[in-house]
Amino acid sequence: MSQSSSPGYYRHHIFFCLNHRDGGQVCCAQHGAEQAFEHCKARVKALGLAGPGGVRVNRAGCLDRCAGGPVAVVYPEGVWYTYVDQADIDEIVTSHLQGGVVVQRLLLAPDVGR
Ligand code: FES
Numbered sequence: 001m002s003q004s005s006s007p008g009y010y011r012h013h014i015f016f017c018l019n020h021r022d023g024g025q026v027c028c029a030q031h032g033a034e035q036a037f038e039h040c041k042a043r044v045k046a047l048g049l050a051g052p053g054g055v056r057v058n059r060a061g062c063l064d065r066c067a068g069g070p071v072a073v074v075y076p077e078g079v080w081y082t083y084v085d086q087a088d089i090d091e092i093v094t095s096h097l098q099g100g101v102v103v104q105r106l107l108l109a110p111d112v113g114r
Helices: 033-046 086-098
Strands: 012-017 055-060 071-075 079-082
Touching: 012 033, 012 086, 033 055, 033 086, 071 086, 079 086
Parallel strands: 012 055
Antiparallel strands: 012 071, 071 079
16 A cells, blocks of 8 residues: 555644744745634634644744745645635635645745745
8 A cells, every 4th residue: 555545644734834034034924924824723623624634734934935925835735825815714724625625826836935
């Protein structure tokens, strides 16, 4: 049996970069990342998706893709998102984390780095 066919502890694990840099330097925190993270956590919980076999929402430090910030990444797929507001987060939660369908319009361009 291949490793990829075995279920993970979480069905989806989403990490939000919440990194803050002083002096107005580019960082996800300056684009509302903390509020988006809290909103995502609340939505996942409200929909009953949180926990083992479901969804885990975690804070992360810099993911080194700052130029596209704010960013979040969903595993095990390794799908990277950028978002603007809470409506974007709602769409990621219901479409991807709940329904398993990637939100194409919010994908981070593959060449975005630091
Ligand atoms: S500050 Fe968010 S990816 Fe670097």
